[in-house]
Amino acid sequence: KAGVTQTPRYLIKTRGQQVTLSCSPISGHRSVSWYQQTPGQGLQFLFEYFSETQRNKGNFPGRFSGRQFSNSRSEMNVSTLELGDSALYLCASSLVGVPYEQYFGPGTRLTVT
Amino acid sequence: EDKVVQSPLSLVVHEGDTVTLNCSYEVTNFRSLLWYKQEKKAPTFLFMLTSSGIEKKSGRLSSILDKKELFSILNITATQTGDSAVYLCAGYFSGYALNFGKGTSLLVTP
Numbered sequence: 001k002a003g004v005t006q007t008p009r010y011l012i013k014t015r016g017q018q019v020t021l022s023c024s025p026i027s028g029h030r031s032v033s034w035y036q037q038t039p040g041q042g043l044q045f046l047f048e049y050f051s052e053t054q055r056n057k058g059n060f061p062g063r064f065s066g067r068q069f070s071n072s073r074s075e076m077n078v079s080t081l082e083l084g085d086s087a088l089y090l091c092a093s094s095l096v097g098v099p100y101e102q103y104f105g106p107g108t109r110l111t112v113t
Numbered sequence: 114e115d116k117v118v119q120s121p122l123s124l125v126v127h128e129g130d131t132v133t134l135n136c137s138y139e140v141t142n143f144r145s146l147l148w149y150k151q152e153k154k155a156p157t158f159l160f161m162l163t164s165s166g167i168e169k170k171s172g173r174l175s176s177i178l179d180k181k182e183l184f185s186i187l188n189i190t191a192t193q194t195g196d197s198a199v200y201l202c203a204g205y206f207s208g209y210a211l212n213f214g215k216g217t218s219l220l221v222t223p
Contacts, residue, residue: 045210
């Protein structure tokens with residue numbers, strides 16, 4: 001079974017621009033979560049989607065948004081990029097109804113200059 | 114506020130040593146605790162623990178949870194250089210978010 005896939009793997013953007021990252025979950029997984037990983041803060045939860053509904057949101061500004069499509073694929077968007085948004089963005093998927101084993105994709109490395 | 118604290122933050126051992134990594138948590142509503150291994154890429158799932166006192170094992174790795182004392186340990190026996198990684202502990206406490214600790218960076222030297 002194919003794992004979680006994320007595109008693109010690397011991205012360089014300029015301050016003020018916006019970016020969209022994509023995540024395809026493991027087949028059959030309907031819950032998708034997004035995390036930001038930085039050296040200083042570690043892994044921090046952004047949001048979680050199930051059945052196209054955001055069920056949980058972390059403590060991030062409104063510039064961070066996401067959505068999920070009917071095929072469970074998910075996208076996250078960051079508008080008005082800041083230097084501090086440079087990070088590894090990780091997507092994880094899980095089955096719903098089993099106790100919450102989340103499987104991570106390879107991540108998108110975003111660099112904001 | 115829910116919190117996960119891992120110790121030590123870093124560790125250097127020789128091949129063949131046994132290591133114990135610690136994870137303690139302060140939560141309002143515990144549901145499960147997970148361990149991940151992260152090399153220079155995405156975290157890889159190791160174990161999920163929901164019940165106290167039941168050991169999970171996979172080869173040289175094992176983990177156990179103590180819900181009364183609010184901690185978990187990850188043991189690695191007969192360490193190998195390939196065990197060098199950051200080990201992350203995370204908890205499902207409320208909502209649908211994993212709450213991660215800062216990780217323990219393990220270096221196994223030949």
